[in-house]
Amino acid sequence: MIEFKKVAKKYPDGFEALKEINLKIETGELFVLIGPSGCGKTTTMKMINRLIDPSSGFIEIDGKNIADINPVQLRRNIGYVIQQIGLMPHMTIKENVGLVPKLKKWEEAEYSEKVNELMKLVGLDPSVFGDRYPAELSGGQQQRIGVVRAMAAEPDIILMDEPFSALDPISREQLQDELARLQSEIKKTIVFVTHDMDEALKIADRICIMQNGAVVQLDTPERILRHPANDFVRQFIGEDRIQDSMTLPALESLMTAPITALPERGIAAALKIMRQKRVDSLILVDNQRRYHGVVGIWDLQKSYANEDITLHDIEKVQVPVMNHLEDPETALEMINQSPLSFIVVTDEENRVQGIINRASIVRHISNQFV
Numbered sequence: 001m002i003e004f005k006k007v008a009k010k011y012p013d014g015f016e017a018l019k020e021i022n023l024k025i026e027t028g029e030l031f032v033l034i035g036p037s038g039c040g041k042t043t044t045m046k047m048i049n050r051l052i053d054p055s056s057g058f059i060e061i062d063g064k065n066i067a068d069i070n071p072v073q074l075r076r077n078i079g080y081v082i083q084q085i086g087l088m089p090h091m092t093i094k095e096n097v098g099l100v101p102k103l104k105k106w107e108e109a110e111y112s113e114k115v116n117e118l119m120k121l122v123g124l125d126p127s128v129f130g131d132r133y134p135a136e137l138s139g140g141q142q143q144r145i146g147v148v149r150a151m152a153a154e155p156d157i158i159l160m161d162e163p164f165s166a167l168d169p170i171s172r173e174q175l176q177d178e179l180a181r182l183q184s185e186i187k188k189t190i191v192f193v194t195h196d197m198d199e200a201l202k203i204a205d206r207i208c209i210m211q212n213g214a215v216v217q218l219d220t221p222e223r224i225l226r227h228p229a230n231d232f233v234r235q236f237i238g239e240d241r242i243q244d245s246m247t248l249p250a251l252e253s254l255m256t257a258p259i260t261a262l263p264e265r266g267i268a269a270a271l272k273i274m275r276q277k278r279v280d281s282l283i284l285v286d287n288q289r290r291y292h293g294v295v296g297i298w299d300l301q302k303s304y305a306n307e308d309i310t311l312h313d314i315e316k317v318q319v320p321v322m323n324h325l326e327d328p329e330t331a332l333e334m335i336n337q338s339p340l341s342f343i344v345v346t347d348e349e350n351r352v353q354g355i356i357n358r359a360s361i362v363r364h365i366s367n368q369f370v
Helices: 041-048 071-076 093-097 099-103 108-121 139-151 169-186 197-203 221-226 231-237 267-277 297-303 328-337 358-369
Strands: 002-010 016-025 030-034 056-061 078-082 157-161 189-194 206-211 214-219 281-285 291-296 321-323 342-346 352-357
Touching (some): 030 041, 030 169, 030 197, 041 157, 041 189, 071 078, 099 108, 189 197, 197 221, 206 221, 206 231, 214 231, 281 352, 291 342, 328 342, 328 358
Antiparallel strands (some): 206 214, 342 352
């Protein structure tokens, strides 16, 4: 765990980069620092490996004050990934990745195996790319190497200073996905600085939003989106990302027209209807459209050999049914409990009005964000 205790940074000209911040970064979490230029996010991160020392307060890693640790030793035990990548141009890719383990006096056989393992983790075959030089790789491939180089000496902490911001949008998106996948496997403590809120929301376990050297809000992406601390956070997140309320319309707006059949119909005829309408279930109704039950395509397939039975013989009645005047939020709860992922909506006379399924709910929610 990394803990900042009343950490401040004031320069001789009077500028306060940090104003006595207190925060805890939990072991194994991907912690994102974000805010406008000059807010103190990069200063905060650089204090963890003592590239910048605080004017007051102190920082602990696993309960030990980092001011008591030799800076060189501290940095060799903390991975560091920067926007400019910083690969050594005269070294091969394998040599670049193995640089820190070599400086830490690992046996070559030990770190060579680690280098191969890490390159495979990010989709770069060491037999193909290992003996190439950085200039022979694309920007996205170089940044992947920058990430695994930071992991090569198996540090518990990795600092990432806007590592993907110089990449094209496609490479950036791919590397965000790659980082999230890697973190699910390696579970390192990652402190990630970015100015991109979309990036932060996508990758972070928790987000620390900073302004003028102070922490404005520190919470999970979900809670920040739902409960912005103030107008600054609301504006920084962007109104298009905030959904204050997910209102559902009347049930009629969510319903889909059902494909129905009479209970007396045979199985072969029912299968033909399903193929024509491209559905996997039929709603059984009588001549007055009163609800009777449901049959699914697998039930029909299993009973197909029996020519004497009707849909009534194999119908299911456990599919939830609700009245068209009920609260639409109830429909969400009932759909989650339904074995067929839909519910039947009826009127006061038990006549089928329609069905509501997950697709119709998702369609409505998607429309709210367009």
